[in-house]
Amino acid sequence: MMLGFADIFFGGTACLPAQNKPVSALPAAEKLNEQEMRGEGLFLQRCSLCHLPRKLKFGSPPVIGPSLSGQFKDSTPDQQKILRGFILKGGPDMPGFQYGLEPKELEDLIAFLKTL
Numbered sequence: 001m002m003l004g005f006a007d008i009f010f011g012g013t014a015c016l017p018a019q020n021k022p023v024s025a026l027p028a029a030e031k032l033n034e035q036e037m038r039g040e041g042l043f044l045q046r047c048s049l050c051h052l053p054r055k056l057k058f059g060s061p062p063v064i065g066p067s068l069s070g071q072f073k074d075s076t077p078d079q080q081k082i083l084r085g086f087i088l089k090g091g092p093d094m095p096g097f098q099y100g101l102e103p104k105e106l107e108d109l110i111a112f113l114k115t116l
């Protein structure tokens with residue numbers, strides 16, 4: 001699950017020259033259902049500080065998390081379980097959300113992450 005430099009700083013494959021899709025064809029532009037929209041709100045509040053590209057924001061912490069584009073969508077149920085556990089427990093440079101998210105909020109969040 002290691003990401004290359006380009007993935008972290010340019011948001012994954014969306015910027016590779018070989019994929020000349022118009023912006024409207026990007027997954028993020030698709031219409032989200034209600035649950036995914038709730039998850040998007042949570043993501044913006046709790047995760048975007050570290051998981052959106054730095055140039056889109058100000059006041060970033062010194063440590064930046066990897067882009068999560070495709071991480072959930074392209075993973076097996078087993079891998080998703082691991083990612084889910086990671087969100088709850090956190091990592092060396094990421095806080096855990098075990099006590100910060102209701103179980104239902106976690107479901108909403110993951111529904112949104114699957115759209116990335």
Ligand code: HEC
Binds near residue numbers: 051066097
């Ligand atoms: C303080 C910054 C920070 C915040 C806030 C944060 N993360 Fe992270 N995240 C990281 C870093 C840094 C990593 C890389 C692993 C590490 O060093 O801990 C990471 C890794 C991850 C991974 C694992 C990616 C992989 O490739 O294994 C997932 C999934 C993840 N974060 C999801 C989330 C979600 C969902 C939220 C919001 C609820 C969130 N993160 C909030 C910094 C953050």
